[in-house]
Amino acid sequence: MNINVKVYLHAKETNFLQSGNFPVLSSDFKKDPDWTAAVATYEWIQQIKANFADSKDFRIDQVVYNDDIDITELVKNVRSIV
Numbered sequence: 001m002n003i004n005v006k007v008y009l010h011a012k013e014t015n016f017l018q019s020g021n022f023p024v025l026s027s028d029f030k031k032d033p034d035w036t037a038a039v040a041t042y043e044w045i046q047q048i049k050a051n052f053a054d055s056k057d058f059r060i061d062q063v064v065y066n067d068d069i070d071i072t073e074l075v076k077n078v079r080s081i082v
Contacts, residue, residue: 042078
């Protein structure tokens with residue numbers, strides 16, 4: 001199964017939007033859709049962040065999946081678990 005994600009980020013004094021379509025395990029998604037989406041999105045954000053390694057102001061402003069489900073706080077909390 002795939003989810004659509006929009007990530008609103010800030011880096012190098014600029015706000016920007018990244019969007020993508022990601023596969024997630026259907027079984028995990030059925031158990032806890034928001035957490036499954038948050039983990040997949042967190043991993044993707046880490047790849048984006050690597051492109052801004054010298055940006056000390058990198059931050060996640062908002063994360064939405066499947067058009068209107070806000071998982072911003074979950075994504076921010078993934079790093080404390082992963």
